[in-house]
Amino acid sequence: MNDLTPTAEERAASLKGIGSTRKRVEDARFTQGKGNYVDDLKMEGMLFGDFVRSPYAHARVVSVDKEAALAVPGVVAVLTAEDLAPLNLHWMPTLAGDKQMVLADGKVLFQGQEVAFVVASDRYAAADAVELVEVEYEELEVVVDPFKAMAPDAPVLREDIADEKEGAHGPRRHHNHIFTWEQGDKDATEAVIAEADVVAEEMVYYHRTHPCPLETCGCVASMDKVNGKLTLWGTFQAPHAVRTVASLISGIAEHNIRVISPDIGGGFGNKVGVYPGYICSVVASIVTGKPVKWVEDRMENLMSTAFARDYWMQGKIAATKEGKITGLWCHTTADHGGFDACADPTKFPAGFMNICTGSYDIPVAYLAVDGVYTNKAPGGVAYRCSFRVTEAAYFIERMIEVLAIELNMDAAELRRINFIKADQFPYNSALGWEYDSGDYHTAWDKALNAVGYADLRKEQAARLEEFKAGKTRKLMGIGLTHFTEIVGAGPVKNCDILGLGMFDSCEIRIHPTGSAIARLGTISQGQGHATTFAQILASEIGIPADDITLEEGDTDTAPYGLGTYGSRSTPVAGAATAMAGRKIRAKAQMIAAYLLEVHDDDVEWDVDRFAVKGAPERFKTMKDIAFAAYNQAIPGIEPGLEAVSYYDPPNMTYPFGAYICVLDIDVDTGETDIRSFYALDDCGTRINPMIIEGQVHGGLTEALAIAMGQEIAYDDMGNIKTGTLMDFFVPTSWETPHYTTDHTTTPSPHHPIGAKGVGESPNVGGVPCFSNAVHDAFRPFGLRQSHMPHDHWRVWNIANSLGLHD
Amino acid sequence: MSKMHLKLTVNGEAVETLAEPRELLIHVLRERLNLTGPHIGCETSHCGACTVDLDGKSVKSCTVFAAQAQGAEITTIEGLGNPDGLHVLQEMFKEHHGLQCGFCTPGMITRAWRLLQENPNPTEEEVRFGMAGNLCRCTGYQNIVKSILAAATEMNAAKEAAE
Numbered sequence: 001m002n003d004l005t006p007t008a009e010e011r012a013a014s015l016k017g018i019g020s021t022r023k024r025v026e027d028a029r030f031t032q033g034k035g036n037y038v039d040d041l042k043m044e045g046m047l048f049g050d051f052v053r054s055p056y057a058h059a060r061v062v063s064v065d066k067e068a069a070l071a072v073p074g075v076v077a078v079l080t081a082e083d084l085a086p087l088n089l090h091w092m093p094t095l096a097g098d099k100q101m102v103l104a105d106g107k108v109l110f111q112g113q114e115v116a117f118v119v120a121s122d123r124y125a126a127a128d129a130v131e132l133v134e135v136e137y138e139e140l141e142v143v144v145d146p147f148k149a150m151a152p153d154a155p156v157l158r159e160d161i162a163d164e165k166e167g168a169h170g171p172r173r174h175h176n177h178i179f180t181w182e183q184g185d186k187d188a189t190e191a192v193i194a195e196a197d198v199v200a201e202e203m204v205y206y207h208r209t210h211p212c213p214l215e216t217c218g219c220v221a222s223m224d225k226v227n228g229k230l231t232l233w234g235t236f237q238a239p240h241a242v243r244t245v246a247s248l249i250s251g252i253a254e255h256n257i258r259v260i261s262p263d264i265g266g267g268f269g270n271k272v273g274v275y276p277g278y279i280c281s282v283v284a285s286i287v288t289g290k291p292v293k294w295v296e297d298r299m300e301n302l303m304s305t306a307f308a309r310d311y312w313m314q315g316k317i318a319a320t321k322e323g324k325i326t327g328l329w330c331h332t333t334a335d336h337g338g339f340d341a342c343a344d345p346t347k348f349p350a351g352f353m354n355i356c357t358g359s360y361d362i363p364v365a366y367l368a369v370d371g372v373y374t375n376k377a378p379g380g381v382a383y384r385c386s387f388r389v390t391e392a393a394y395f396i397e398r399m400i401e402v403l404a405i406e407l408n409m410d411a412a413e414l415r416r417i418n419f420i421k422a423d424q425f426p427y428n429s430a431l432g433w434e435y436d437s438g439d440y441h442t443a444w445d446k447a448l449n450a451v452g453y454a455d456l457r458k459e460q461a462a463r464l465e466e467f468k469a470g471k472t473r474k475l476m477g478i479g480l481t482h483f484t485e486i487v488g489a490g491p492v493k494n495c496d497i498l499g500l501g502m503f504d505s506c507e508i509r510i511h512p513t514g515s516a517i518a519r520l521g522t523i524s525q526g527q528g529h530a531t532t533f534a535q536i537l538a539s540e541i542g543i544p545a546d547d548i549t550l551e552e553g554d555t556d557t558a559p560y561g562l563g564t565y566g567s568r569s570t571p572v573a574g575a576a577t578a579m580a581g582r583k584i585r586a587k588a589q590m591i592a593a594y595l596l597e598v599h600d601d602d603v604e605w606d607v608d609r610f611a612v613k614g615a616p617e618r619f620k621t622m623k624d625i626a627f628a629a630y631n632q633a634i635p636g637i638e639p640g641l642e643a644v645s646y647y648d649p650p651n652m653t654y655p656f657g658a659y660i661c662v663l664d665i666d667v668d669t670g671e672t673d674i675r676s677f678y679a680l681d682d683c684g685t686r687i688n689p690m691i692i693e694g695q696v697h698g699g700l701t702e703a704l705a706i707a708m709g710q711e712i713a714y715d716d717m718g719n720i721k722t723g724t725l726m727d728f729f730v731p732t733s734w735e736t737p738h739y740t741t742d743h744t745t746t747p748s749p750h751h752p753i754g755a756k757g758v759g760e761s762p763n764v765g766g767v768p769c770f771s772n773a774v775h776d777a778f779r780p781f782g783l784r785q786s787h788m789p790h791d792h793w794r795v796w797n798i799a800n801s802l803g804l805h806d
Numbered sequence: 807m808s809k810m811h812l813k814l815t816v817n818g819e820a821v822e823t824l825a826e827p828r829e830l831l832i833h834v835l836r837e838r839l840n841l842t843g844p845h846i847g848c849e850t851s852h853c854g855a856c857t858v859d860l861d862g863k864s865v866k867s868c869t870v871f872a873a874q875a876q877g878a879e880i881t882t883i884e885g886l887g888n889p890d891g892l893h894v895l896q897e898m899f900k901e902h903h904g905l906q907c908g909f910c911t912p913g914m915i916t917r918a919w920r921l922l923q924e925n926p927n928p929t930e931e932e933v934r935f936g937m938a939g940n941l942c943r944c945t946g947y948q949n950i951v952k953s954i955l956a957a958a959t960e961m962n963a964a965k966e967a968a969e
Contacts, residue, residue, distance in 0.1 A: 023900055030908025031896035031915060033843020033883035040842040123833070124807075124826065214847045214855055214909045214943045265845065265909025266943045298848040526907025526944045694903045697946030725852035725941070732938040733947040 004617055011607045016546065017539030018753060021690040024531045025546075026524075035263040038218045038233055039295045046220070047076060049281050049294040050126035052116040052133045053304070054108035057144070057375040057718020058157070059137040061104045064116055068132040074125030076288055078133060079117040079280060081105040092249055092279055095272070095497055096349065097168025098178070098340035099160075100378055102276040107140070109157055109338030110377045111718050112303030117280040119292060142718040146312065146335040146372040149176040157338060157373045168340075169349040169371075178340050178371030183354040184431045189366035192327035196318030200406040204398045205787040206391045208310035208335070208376070208712040210302050211383040212730060213525070215265025217305050218295030221281040225289050229256050234278060236261045236553075237271040238563025239523060241500055243555045245274055250282065261553035267525035268702065269381040270306045272343040272565045299723045307376070307712050308383030310335040311353075313395045317403050325403070325418045328357055328365040328430075330395060334380070336371050342380035343565070344387045345495040345502060351387025352486045354431035358396035359440050359484045359656060360418040365430035375718045384702050384763040386487040386566040393483045397768035401480075401775060402784055411776075412453060415482050416444060426749075433486060435654045436748050439682070443744045444482055447658035447680045450742060453478075456662060464780055473668050479661035479773025483765035487757045488571025488653040497562065503648040504573035505559035506580040508537065510641040512630040514623030515547035518580070521561010522573040523553040527695070527759055529569060532687045533577050536753060540581030541588070542608030542622040559644055567655070567757035570687070571748075576647035578752035583643035587629075591641075592620040594634050653748045653756035657681040659769040665777045667804045670796030672708065672774065674737040679765070682744045684756035693741050696762045700739055703766025705731050707774075709791040729789070778802060812872055816841070817885030831867040831875050832856045835882060843883035843912040847941070854940030857913035858882045864920045864939070883912035886919055894964075895919055895957045904953030906944035914940045918954045926962060930955060 006014070016022045029035055054061075066078040081103040084090035091099045104115040116133050120126035141155040148154060156162045156175045165172055169179035193199055219234030230252055236242045239259040247254040264271060277294040284292040296305065312333040318326045334350060336342065344351040350369035357365050382388065400418075404411040419440040420427050427435040456478055463476045492501035505521040518537055522529060530550040538545040552558055561573060585605060592610035593600040596618055603610040611619035620628075628634070629641040658680045664673045679696055686692055709729035713721040722728040747754025767788075774790045775783055781802040786794065799805060809824040816839060823838045835841045835858065847855035849868050856868040859881035887893035895915050898904065905911040914937070921928065921936040928936065933954050934947070942950060 024903065026908065027900040027905060028889075028892075030905055030911045031883075031892065031899050032887065032889065033841075033912040035908045035911075037842075037845065037909065039846065040836075042837070042840075124829070212943065214853060214907070214941065215845065216847075263908065265847075266907040268943070295846075298850065298853075528906065690903050694906060694945060694949060697948045698906060698944045699946075701946035702943070724850050725848045726850065730853075730941050730943065732941060733934040733951060734938040736934075736947045739946065739948060 008607050015538040015542065015544050015608060017535050018685065018687050020535060020688065022531055022535055022545060022688055024528050026528060026530055037215055037263050037265055038220060038235055041220050041233055041293070043220070043222065043291040046291040046293055047119050047121060047284065047288060048123040048126045049277065049284055049292050050118050050123065050130050051114045051300065052118065052130050052135065054104065054111060054113040054115050056108060056137055056139055057111045058109060058140040058142045060107045060140060061115065062136040062138055065134040068134065069118060069129040072125055072129040072132060074121035075118060075129045076121070077119040077284060078129065079103065079283065084283060087283065089249065089279055089283060092274060094339055094341040096340040096342040096344060097346065100339035100341055102279045107159070110375055111720055112300065112377060114276040114304070117284065119284045119288065142375045142716070144374055144376060144714045144716060144718050146333050146374050149372050149374050150174055157375065176373045178336060178373060179349045181350045181369045182367065184366040185364055186366045188364045189327050189329050192364050193316050193318045193329055196326055197321040198406050199316055199318045200399065200403040201316045202399065202402045202785045204313045204315055204395050204785060206309045206311045206313065206394050207788055208307050209383060209706050209710050210307050210712050210728065211268035211270035211381065212302065212728065213266030213268050213270050216296045216298060216301040217271055217275060217277065219278050219281050220291055220293045221285040222291035223285040223289065229258065230282065231258045231260065232282065233260045233262055235264050235271045237267045237523060237525065237565050239553055239555050240521060240560045241497060241562060242274065244500060245498065246282070259555045261523045264523065264525040267565065268384045269308060269343065269565055271525070272381055273306055273341055275305050298725060302712065302723050302728055303720050304377050306381040307337065307379040308381050309391060311391045313391065315395060315399045317399045319403055319407065323407050323409050323414050323417055325360055325362050328362050330356055330367045332369040334369055334371045335374050335376065336380050337374055337376035337378040339378035340371060340380065341378035343382065345489055345497055347494055348387060351382065353388040353392050355389055355433060355484065355486045356392035356395050357429050357431055358393060359420060359482045361420045361424065362430055367431055376714060382566055384699055385760045386485060386489065389485055390764045390767060393764045394768045397481050397483065397772060398785065401772055405779060405784060411480050412448060415480065416441065419444065434651060435484065436651050436750055437746050438484065438654060438656055439744065439746050440482060440656060443656065443658045443680055443682055446742065446744060447660055447678060451660045451678050474664045474666055475777040477663050477665060477773040477777030479769045479776055481659045481765050481769035481772060483768070484654055484656045485761055485764050486652045486654055487567035487760065488649055489566050489568055490649060490652050492648045500562060501648065502562045503646050504561040504568070504576050505644065505646045506573060506576040507559045507644040508580045508584055508642060510584060510626045512627055514543060514626040516543055517549045517551065518577065519551045519558040520573045520577065521559050522564040522569040525564065527564070527569065528691045532691055533574065535687055536574055536577045537581050540578050541584050567760045570755045570757045571653045571751060572647060572649055574755055575649060575752050576645045579647055580643045580645035583645060584641060587641060588622060588625045590637055591625045591628055591634060595620050595628055650750050653684065653751060655681065655683045655756040655758060655761050657761050657765045659765045661769045661773040663773045665774065665795060667799040670792035670799065672790065672795060676740065677737055678740045678742065679762060680742040680744065681758055681761050682746050683758035683761065684745065684747045684751065685754035686743065686745060687755060692758050695759045696741050697739055699760060699762025700766045701731055701736050703763045704736065704770060705729055707767045707770035707788055707790060709789045711789050810873060812876060814875060815879045817881055825872045827871065827873045829872045831870040831872045834872040835867060841882050841884050845909055845912065847909065852941065854917060855910050855913045857917045857940060859916055859920055864917045881916070883916050886915065894960045898953040898957040898960065902949050902953040902956055904945065904950045910940060910942045914942065914950060918957070922958055922961060926958060928958060
């Protein structure tokens with residue numbers, strides 16, 4: 001007779017499964033300085049690569065003289081496009097269906113573009129040689145404004161495709177035009193707008209910025225000529241995709257390439273793409289037969305790898321005079337820089353920008369996006385958001401505020417009367433998405449109550465009177481946002497990158513003594529996968545999370561997956577983990593039934609064991625079952641206990657949240673003081689509340705940066721003005737406010753454990769919330785729209801332009 | 807380039823190495839002495855990922871020549887605690903989720919270690935001010951501040967118990 005203590009609840013708690021605030025298993029390593037990041041790798045004979053970069057934004061490359069550089073002691077090679085051309089590697093495909101120069105092929109299209117790659121015995125010699133490569137340029141007319149780029153007489157930027165009328169995403173109508181992407185019903189939307197009681201129209205610009213993870217991008221390529229295998233360690237958010245792309249463009253068979261993402265020091269979308277440094281390192285390793293390391297410095301990172309945003313969104317929103325929204329129209333001009341190197345699913349050249357109807361029941365809508373080339377760095381990555389969702393959320397949340405001004409309504413109430421109602425889910429949006437679940441009214445009311453919204457408005461009104469009476473120079477702003485995200489890309493039927501379906505995977509092996517190892521197709525960059533995915537498994541298979549090792553990032557051992565970005569790890573790989581766990585459990589059930597000498601259907605799962613129905617004292621724990629799986633001959637059942645699941649999600653998930661920011665603005669200095677920030681997130685089932693809270697804090701701080709000061713700015717000559725951390729704003733602990741977090745829980749109906757993903761929500765919702773707070777402070781003085789970032793100078797300018805300094 | 811003979815005390819041990827006079831301290835630590843705990847995040851003194859303790863002061867080792875450190879006592883993250891006995895700061899960062907990707911963490915903890923020697927009873931504001939030379943892109947600092955305040959409390963309690 002088995003003992004029935006501890007109880008089911010005690011046993012469940014000891015597993016540290018879903019819902020547990022489990023401390024992170026990663027931290028012992030990181031707190032002791034024992035992480036293993038790419039720049040920590042050291043190999044015998046390893047060489048270092050460094051780039052010669054263009055000082056000009058648009059120029060012809062007349063000549064490259066390597067002689068002086070090659071004479072530097074320790075320099076072994078200087079590669080140019082000419083050297084890569086015979087291998088057909090002087091250009092590479094981008095994830096957006098465009099192609100990009102690996103090294104300048106006759107001309108350069110942005111400042112900082114890669115012109116030559118120096119390979120030397122150490123990083124100092126490489127840097128010395130970079131200075132000695134003599135490049136002769138012939139300057140060309142520069143275009144940094146996407147609207148000017150589309151003028152008939154604008155200079156031709158991409159001479160390689162100047163005459164091509166078809167791009168990767170349909171017809172091109174100008175030599176600097178990349179694509180036009182249309183969604184929704186144009187005629188019906190324009191008809192509604194023409195007849196509406198009220199129409200608010202505004203240009204909403206979401207400026208260019210950069211993910212700027214603390215660790216820059218880098219790699220070590222090692223071609224082993226003895227066994228013909230290439231190993232590539234690097235800062236890759238999608239190691240399997242890198243392997244496949246590397247194979248396709250190099251001609252090296254995929255089984256001869258091993259891609260390893262070691263620890264990654266933050267990604268935020270910066271490390272999804274393939275960069276010239278990776279290709280050059282591989283070529284250099286093939287040429288020299290030695291491992292070659294390339295790690296970009298911070299300036300190179302900000303100048304050349306993966307900007308984000310840069311969307312000019314012209315909007316019209318129509319409503320009845322009571323405030324019921326009747327239609328939404330948006331035309332976006334997307335500045336992609338010199339090459340379209342976005343990292344979006346193939347069929348979505350503007351990502352999921354068509355989530356721009358937001359949390360609102362908008363009957364008809366139309367979206368068009370025009371992609372344009374300019375003399376700026378390539379990219380367009382999703383900086384802590386799912387493929388342009390942040391742009392979409394910023395657009396709709398600004399348009400709602402502008403409409404509230406037009407209607408002379410409270411913006412909280414305007415949102416409330418337009419929310420999609422809980423009983424409307426699953427909800428089909430006018431721009432083609434099926435929102436899986438939501439309960440916006442509950443979240444909204446909880447948020448408004450939590451901050452004491454009515455009292456805040458009273459305080460704000462009183463402050464305004466004091467301001468007008470000359471008793472204070474500080475205005476108070478209340479920023480509101482209710483966002484809906486679309487994450488977890490995604491269903492293979494409509495989501496792929498370069499033809500690779502966006503499923504994900506998990507493989508589990510249970511060891512004979514009842515512990516386990518699981519491997520996933522994703523890769524953590526700080527999200528704590530080793531902690532949380534083990535929790536999912538603990539709940540599914542009844543083995544304590546502490547007894548489960550989790551591995552990611554080595555393509556030789558992990559099952560194929562599309563990686564970590566777009567908040568897809570929990571929705572897709574998390575689902576695969578649960579499903580693989582269920583396969584383990586299905587086999588375990590048969591083994592348990594055999595051991596208990598009953599029929600398979602006569603046992604039931606109970607936290608960490610199968611028990612005979614009606615006789616809970618007769619059971620076999622997963623540990624017992626694991627041992628039996630390896631040491632007993634069970635008729636009809638193979639030995640071992642392993643499973644793999646490749647999960648193709650039936651739909652995206654739709655996390656949402658309600659954020660409220662309160663700030664004071666000194667109109668004379670433009671300084672903003674964030675008094676409070678309340679963030680309510682609904683990410684469905686909560687796997688580890690501690691990690692969710694940490695993700696929210698971090699995402700909000702990135703949102704703070706973007707909204708209040710961070711930008712990649714260029715002058716008219718295409719010189720980058722924010723190329724170091726002196727100019728590119730990253731908040732310190734001093735500027736960062738204290739956050740209050742909260743939640744509601746609306747599980748995803750189609751995800752195996754109901755989880756939706758949370759890493760990007762705070763950035764998606766945070767940016768409009770901070771921005772709306774600044775706008776709200778000036779609403780009584782007639783401000784409708786002022787472009788981010790709201791740094792002190794720009795805020796001072798708002799006050800000045802509104803006559804508040806008179 | 808000719809090399810100079812460097813003598814340092816690193817994490818309590820006398821070490822000697824050869825380095826070019828122009829070599830940065832962070833490169834000597836990471837590449838010649840294999841102390842890869844301190845990281846390189848910006849090379850312009852802004853991010854603090856390379857923070858080490860040099861003769862009792864927090865310094866950003868990416869903008870110190872190794873030559874300037876001749877004869878100095880240096881403490882890196884590797885010198886605080888060990889696998890058998892973590893420093894209380896290391897414990898508290900884990901306990902309060904004061905890290906995510908881990909890249910800023912060695913510099914962050916090394917700086918906090920010096921801060922708590924300078925000011926054993928800091929307020930939240932003093933921690934936020936004292937840590938402002940170390941950037942983190944993941945955590946939003948809230949839990950870092952919490953970890954450091956918790957460590958201060960623990961360290962003071964331990965000190966009191968010892969007295």
